Amino acid sequence: MAKGEIVLGCLAPHPPHVVYAENPEQNEPFSEGGWEALRWGYNMLARKLKEIEYDCMVILTPHWQTYVGTHFLGLERFQNISVDPIFPNLFRFHHDIKVDVELAEKMCEAASESGIITKMMRNPDFRVDYGTIVSCHMLNPDWDKPVVTISSNRSTHYYSNEVMNEQSIALGEAVRKAIEDSGKKVVLIASHSLSHRHFVTEAPLPEDMSREHIYNHSQYVWDMKVIEMMREGKMKEVIDILPEMIEQTMAEAEGGGLTWMMAAMGMPDYPAEIYGYQSVIGTGNAIAAWDPNAETRAIVM
Amino acid sequence: MSEEPEIVMGLYVPPHPHPLLAPDQNEGWGRLREAYDTCRQRIEESDADLILIYSTTWPSIIGHQIQAHPKPVFTHVDDDFHFLGSMPYEFRMDTEYAESFKDACEERGLQARTVSYDGFPIDTGSIVALKLLNPENRIPACIVSSNVYSNRAEQIVLGKAARDAMAKLGKKAVVVVVASLSNRMFTEHIDPAEDRIHSAKDDEWNQKILEFFADGRLEDISQLSRDIQSQIRVSKVVAYKPAWWMAATMGQHNNYHGEVLAYEALHGAGGAVIQLTPAKGSIGDKEFDEDDVEFYHGDRHVLDKGSL
Numbered sequence: 001m002a003k004g005e006i007v008l009g010c011l012a013p014h015p016p017h018v019v020y021a022e023n024p025e026q027n028e029p030f031s032e033g034g035w036e037a038l039r040w041g042y043n044m045l046a047r048k049l050k051e052i053e054y055d056c057m058v059i060l061t062p063h064w065q066t067y068v069g070t071h072f073l074g075l076e077r078f079q080n081i082s083v084d085p086i087f088p089n090l091f092r093f094h095h096d097i098k099v100d101v102e103l104a105e106k107m108c109e110a111a112s113e114s115g116i117i118t119k120m121m122r123n124p125d126f127r128v129d130y131g132t133i134v135s136c137h138m139l140n141p142d143w144d145k146p147v148v149t150i151s152s153n154r155s156t157h158y159y160s161n162e163v164m165n166e167q168s169i170a171l172g173e174a175v176r177k178a179i180e181d182s183g184k185k186v187v188l189i190a191s192h193s194l195s196h197r198h199f200v201t202e203a204p205l206p207e208d209m210s211r212e213h214i215y216n217h218s219q220y221v222w223d224m225k226v227i228e229m230m231r232e233g234k235m236k237e238v239i240d241i242l243p244e245m246i247e248q249t250m251a252e253a254e255g256g257g258l259t260w261m262m263a264a265m266g267m268p269d270y271p272a273e274i275y276g277y278q279s280v281i282g283t284g285n286a287i288a289a290w291d292p293n294a295e296t297r298a299i300v301m
Numbered sequence: 302m303s304e305e306p307e308i309v310m311g312l313y314v315p316p317h318p319h320p321l322l323a324p325d326q327n328e329g330w331g332r333l334r335e336a337y338d339t340c341r342q343r344i345e346e347s348d349a350d351l352i353l354i355y356s357t358t359w360p361s362i363i364g365h366q367i368q369a370h371p372k373p374v375f376t377h378v379d380d381d382f383h384f385l386g387s388m389p390y391e392f393r394m395d396t397e398y399a400e401s402f403k404d405a406c407e408e409r410g411l412q413a414r415t416v417s418y419d420g421f422p423i424d425t426g427s428i429v430a431l432k433l434l435n436p437e438n439r440i441p442a443c444i445v446s447s448n449v450y451s452n453r454a455e456q457i458v459l460g461k462a463a464r465d466a467m468a469k470l471g472k473k474a475v476v477v478v479v480a481s482l483s484n485r486m487f488t489e490h491i492d493p494a495e496d497r498i499h500s501a502k503d504d505e506w507n508q509k510i511l512e513f514f515a516d517g518r519l520e521d522i523s524q525l526s527r528d529i530q531s532q533i534r535v536s537k538v539v540a541y542k543p544a545w546w547m548a549a550t551m552g553q554h555n556n557y558h559g560e561v562l563a564y565e566a567l568h569g570a571g572g573a574v575i576q577l578t579p580a581k582g583s584i585g586d587k588e589f590d591e592d593d594v595e596f597y598h599g600d601r602h603v604l605d606k607g608s609l
Contacts, residue, residue, distance in 0.1 A: 066381050067486050068568065081420040086362050088418045117489045125387040126378040127422065151380070157537045158488060198362045200450055201412050281362075 001183040006176065007054050009188040009261045009268075009290040010045065013252075014063070014134035015280035016084045016091030018042065021207055024141065028092040034207030041276025041287040042138040044300065048273075048289070049139055049187065052296075056100040057140065057147045058107070058175065059189040061131035062255030064151040067158065069117030070171060071151040072104040078128045090206060095133055100146040103182050107148065110178035114170055121151075135191040145187075150175075152255035161243030161254065168256035169239075172263025179264075188264055190257030194226060195219035195249035195284035202281065215282035222249045223277065223284035230272035230288055235262045249284075265290055274301045306467030308579055309349040311476040311551050312340055312434070313514065313543070315572030316358045316426025319493075321433055322385040326493040329565030336562035336574035337433040343576070344434060344475055351395055351472040352435055352442040353463060355546050356479040358426035360538075361446035364412025365459055368444040369399035370421065379425045382568075388428050395441035398466060402443065405465035409458050426479035434477065449538055453526070456542045460549025476550050480543040482507040482564075482571035483533035491568065499569035506533045507571040511564055514575045517557030518587055523548035533571075555587040556580045 019027055021034045064071070076099055084091035105120065112118045132149045150171075156164040179186045197215040214220045222245055229238045239259050246254045253259065262268065268290045275287040291297040315333065319326070324334035344352070359366070376389040399415050406413035427444045435442060445463070448455065467474050483503035498504040510529065513522045522529075523544045530541035551557075557577040564573040 064380055068381050068488060068490060071381075071383075083418050083420045083422055085359070085422050085424075088416050088421055092418060092420065119384070119490065121383050123378045123383040123387060125376045126383050153488075154537070155488075157535050158485070198450075200362060200364055200448065202363045 004179045004182045004184045004186065006179060006188055006265055006292065007052055007185045008049070009265050010139060010190070011258060011286060011288040012135035012139055012189050012191055013193045013285035013287065014061070014131040014191045015193070015283065015285060016087050016130060016134055017206065017280050019093065019134050019137055020090040024137065026094045029090055031207050032205070034209055035212070035278055035280060037276050037278040038280070038285055038287060045275045045287060045289055046139050046141065052187070053185060054145065054187050055184040056103055057136060057145055057187045057189055058103070058150065059132050059135060059147060059191050060150045060152060060255070060257040060260050061129050061135070061191045062152040062252055062257065063129035063131035064149060065154055066151040067154050069119050070111060070153045071119045071121050072108045073099045073128070073149045074101055074104055074120035074122045075099060075124055076101055078126070080127050082127060082130050082133050084130050091130060093130070093133055095128065096143065097128055098146040100148050103178070103184060104148040106178040106182050107150070107175050111171055111174040114174040116167070116171055116174065131191045135189050139189065152257070155256070156246065156254040161246045164254060164256050165239060165242060165259050168259035169263040171256070172260040175260070176264040188261045190261040192252035192255055192257045193283045193285045194223045194251055194253070196252040197250050197282055199282040212279055213282070214279040214284055219249050219284055223286065227274060227277060227286055231274060233269045233271045235269070236267040239267065265292065270294070270297065271299065273298055304468060306464050307473045308551050309347045309473050309475050310343070311519070311547060311557070311577040313478045313480065313547065313573060313575040314430050315481055315567055315570070315574070316356065316429060316479045317567040317570065317572060318379050318382050318385055318388065318425055318429055319567055321388065321429045323493065327496050329496060330493070330567070332563045333565050333572055333574055334433070339562055340574060340576060341434050341436065345439065347475070349440055349473050349475045351398055351467070351474040352431070352440050352477060353474050353550070354427050354430055354442060354444045354477045354479060355447065355543060356424050356427040356444055357447050357543055358479065359424040359444065359446040360449045362449060364414065365406055365448055366446040367399045367403050367413060367415045368394055368423065369396050369415035370394055370417040371396050373421060373423055375420055375423065377423065377425065377428050388432065390423070390428050390432060392431055393438040393441050395443050398470060398472060399443050401466040401470055402445070402463055405462040405469070406459065408465070409462045411455065411458060411462060430477055430479050447542060451542065452540050453545050456545035457549040460546045463550045476547060478543040478547045481567070482510055482573055484570050485533070485535050487569040496566045496568060498566045498571055503533050503571060507564065507573070511561050511573060511575070514577070515559045515561050516587065517559040517577060517580060518555045519544070519548045519551060519557055519577055520553055520555045551577065551579070
């Protein structure tokens with residue numbers, strides 16, 4: 001069996017607004033559009049993914065929050081309606097998700113062997129979180145690949161941002177080992193924003209783009225600094241300063257997604273592909289990808 | 302419309318699913334279940350016509366969300382404790398109250414909205430509370446979220462808005478807060494039989510808070526919220542808010558009969574079932590000398606506050 005590999009890593013934020021704005025048939029509300037800079041970036045990255053051969057998407061999401069270890073989806077199929085608890089007016093999405101349980105179990109086992117507290121989620125009534133659904137839909141609207149969702153252990157809340165980084169690095173290394181042993185080609189997804197301070201009011205028409213802007217300039221400056229470092233291939237440095245960024249901007253990387261993905265990919269020192277940046281209800285959202293294959297790696301923006 | 306609403310009782314209950322799904326796996330979880338059952342019976346014997354829940358496990362961002370679906374139906378599974386089982390539910394909500402509460406919030410300057418969507422994910426804590434306190438849906442309920450960014454002033458105004466709506470509609474309400482005391486759980490899976498409070502420090506703080514509750518000193522607990530947050534609350538959110546909201550909703554005083562029906566560990570967190578009943582007798586030594594000042598009226602008549 002050939003050694004498995006990570007063929008692409010994606011930073012894929014999950015504001016439900018982008019699915020709402022796309023008006024897919026699975027989503028009940030209707031919109032007049034909005035957030036084009038993000039959606040067009042997502043569309044471009046989705047086209048790249050169509051050109052890449054892969055078996056499965058593995059996603060770490062901060063909207064499946066676990067305090068007792070790290071959990072993995074462990075059933076083959078989840079059909080349900082996902083209603084966003086924060087923005088139910090925008091996201092009521094009927095989904096049919098297939099899970100690569102074999103890979104999930106391998107990752108769970110590898111993580112456990114490395115000392116991480118783990119649990120397989122086997123309850124058939126469990127509702128998959130909307131972070132998984134938004135990021136996966138925008139990257140693969142055909143839903144023709146199985147996924148594995150990994151929960152976000154809240155070590156930032158229980159300990160510190162630094163502990164989150166250390167634990168996420170350990171999880172990333174374990175996941176890489178499981179992927180290599182599986183012989184599969186895998187796309188990793190870190191599902192989250194950068195800066196993450198929301199406005200607490202909403203425009204009467206949520207997609208009214210005359211109302212959309214970053215929460216404050218400090219958030220914007222942090223986002224731009226991190227994106228610049230991504231372009232320069234300084235991911236080890238980004239992970240090193242992440243605790244400070246989280247402290248300053250409430251960055252959603254607190255959930256461990258970016259650290260986990262970068263650790264699994266060996267802390268890339270090559271440039272990230274930047275597909276877009278835009279605020280959503282004040283939060284800073286970047287779409288980026290890390291392509292280990294220098295021949296297919298593009299300078300997008 | 303009466304000026305002051307009638308609060309039949311206040312309840313402080315834990316959000317964890319163990320008393321609902323696994324009361325037999327640990328004696329303490331069983332005692333919490335028994336305490337829930339006692340509260341259920343007392344609610345049934347009361348003339349309450351509304352159960353209003355403030356749940357710390359329902360976060361919101363766009364202001365304050367108020368559940369207004371007349372009959373939400375779904376099957377819920379907890380993110381962490383999915384292995385304990387599923388929680389199918391069908392509740393009866395008081396849509397009229399929900400709308401009135403929302404209007405009262407807006408009149409007091411708050412951002413608020415009702416939510417009424419099939420499949421809306423009602424949170425674990427609200428489901429546990431409603432299934433155990435009101436299993437036959439005898440009394441219509443309402444649930445309000447906990448805004449992640451809100452702090453003291455906003456929580457207190459939210460409580461006052463809840464009272465406005467009760468008074469306007471003439472409701473006799475059971476006020477329920479769904480929250481832990483100390484909320485640090487063990488970060489590993491445990492044998493249920495070996496559950497205990499996570500640390501001696503958490504336990505000591507919990508015991509002190511319970512003394513206040515047992516004395517009926519709700520406003521005093523409200524005043525201690527920032528200390529409670531810094532000492533025994535994991536920093537998931539900016540503040541320990543439930544006591545602010547509960548105190549404001551129940552009238553911002555100390556004159557209650559308090560009863561701690563159970564206090565047990567829930568995977569390390571402090572879970573308590575507590576009842577506060579507005580007292581009709583003397584305030585005794587529980588006078589509360591901080592008026593809720595909106596206009597200075599000169600010397601305060603501190604012993605009048607909370608007298609019924």
